[in-house]
Amino acid sequence: MSELMDVLEIHHYPQFMDKCCDLINMEWPRSKTIRLRTLKMSCDNFPTCLVLVQSHEVIGHSKITPIPSLPLGCFIESVLIHPKHRGKGLGKFLMAKTEDHAKRRGMKTVYLSTKDKQGFYSKLGYTECEPVQIYGGPVLSRQNVKFVSSNKINTHSNINIPAQSASARASTTYIHNSVTPPPPPPPPNPSNSNTLVTCSASTYMKKYI
Template identity: 50%
Template sequence: MRYRQYPEPYYEGLPPFNETGSPFNVVPIHEYPELMQQCCDLINSEWPRSDTARMRSLETSCDTLPVCLILTTDGLRQVIAHCKLSPIPGKKNACFCESVVVHQNHRGQGFGRLIMKCAEDYCRLMLDLDSVYLSTTDQEGFYEKIGYEYCAPVSMYGPRNCELRSLESGKKKYLRKKL
C-alpha cells in the first residue's frame, strides 16, 4: 500500500512514510510475521496480557477486518507503533480502532498522528469504510485534535435489544470520525 504526504495542516510535521527512501512504513502485521513478537511486546508494555493471548490476537490480522497495522522503521525491522482495526457488528461501513500504542521512546514525535492517519487511509482506500470509532479513558484531547468527535457508546458485540449501561458508565469516552 502506497501513501503520500498531504498538504493539509493536519499532516504538517509528520515524518515521511511509505515513500522511497523514507525510514518509516505502515504495514499490516500479517505481511511481516517476524515482527509479531516485537509488536506483542510493545502492546504488552502498555496493557500487560499473556504473550499467548496477545499473539493469538495479532495472528487474526488479515486483509479485511480485523487488521493490525504497525509503524516500522529501520528497514522494516523495528516496530514503533501499532493499532488494531476491528469490525463492528451492525455497522458494516465502519470499524473500531483499538489498542493504539506508540513505543515509549517515540512518543511526542508525531507517530500517533501518523499511525492514525494511515489507519484512516487504510479504512477508506482498502476497506471502503466511511467511519472509524474508538474509545479512550485518557487521550480524548489527542483524538479531538485529529478530527474525532464524541459519540454514543458503540458495542463491539453487535446490536442489542436493550441498552448496555456498562457502556455508558466509567471514564471511557467514545469518539467517531467520518472519513
C-alpha cells in the first residue's frame, strides 16, 4: 500500500470535494448540487465525510453520522472505493481508518447497514443487530417490516395531511355536509406480478470499538 495514501476529513481539504462528489455519484447518482451540499456539511463533531486519497486522487469515501438516541454510537455510511482500485484491500483499510476516527471522537459502538456486503463486514468484526434510526423518530424493528404487493400500492394512501385551522375545519365540515362524497376508488386490477416492496431491505450491523 502506497505511503502517499491517506484518509482525510474533507472539510479540511475542500479541494477534493468535486472529485469526491463525482466518485459518489458513480455509485449513487444524484444532483451534484445536493451532493456537494451534503459534503459541505462535514465537520469535526459529525457528520464527518472522509476521503481516501492517493497521489491527489480521490479513490474512496466514507461518512460518519451521529445517532441522536445513542450518544456513544455513530453510523458509518456511503462507504465506497473507486471501481478501478477494488480488490486491493482498500475497503478494509478505509473502514479501519473510519472506525479509528470515530473512536478518537469518543464513540464506543459503530453501526452500518448493507444489502449485499454482510460477509465483508462480518470479517471486520461486525454482527447483525436491530435497525437503528439516525434521523430522529422511532427505531424500526424487524417485526414491523411489512411486505406490500406492488399491484396493491394506492396513491391515496400514506399521505400526511397537515393540521387544519379552525376556519378550515369549519369550511371542511360545511362541504362534507352539503356535498355527496365521491364513490370509493375501484379495487386494483388483478395481476400476476409477484414483485414485493419492503420498507427495509438492508441488514443492520454493529461493532464495538
